[in-house]
Amino acid sequence: DAGVIQSPRHEVTEMGQEVTLRCKPISGHNSLFWYRQTMMRGLELLIYFNNNVPIDDSGMPEDRFSAKMPNASFSTLKIQPSEPRDSAVYFCASSLEDRGENIQYFGAGTRLSVL
């Protein structure tokens, strides 16, 4: 398996523009997680899907952020409008949720810079 695939790897945009980050989870995994990583706050969970349904979005900073998972093989994280404080590395992770191990496997991340 190719692992979790994120695109783009880097995104530079201007304040006020819409940004869409994409994620393809590992085939067969039923849980998907979006994280944000900054020097100040470390790795923070934004939202978590199970079987394509959002389970916990309490980490989404504000209404400018939205996430969708239209099917088991694709998810998006959208920021509209973007602000400079959104600059961070955004990671997607997937796992096979069951009663045993629930190991999350991470993608390479999208580095977002909002100017």
Place this chain on the structure above:
Amino acid sequence: EDQVTQSPEALRLQEGESSSLNCSYTVSGLRGLFWYRQDPGKGPEFLFTLYSAGEEKEKERLKATLTKKESFLHITAPKPEDSATYLCAVQAEVGNNDMRFGAGTRLTVKP
């Protein structure tokens, strides 16, 4: 609220100088404790999962141990390629299957 504290924030070792990284946690029932390695510009890479106090796991020069309050990642005779940030995360027994991460320990191994 679940909390994870890692120490030290940064650690510099000479090649071959063994040491340990600490992860202290507070969680309402531990489902699992996870160790990840993160290289610059990459996503976290899974290393170990520990489930119960007393459990130990090993992989090459790394050994992870778990007590009821903390976990240690022991690095024996490290090499420069072990340089990375090591992240600890906990998953609670009750609730969602999300994980809470610590801030990480940035390890540098000098040749």
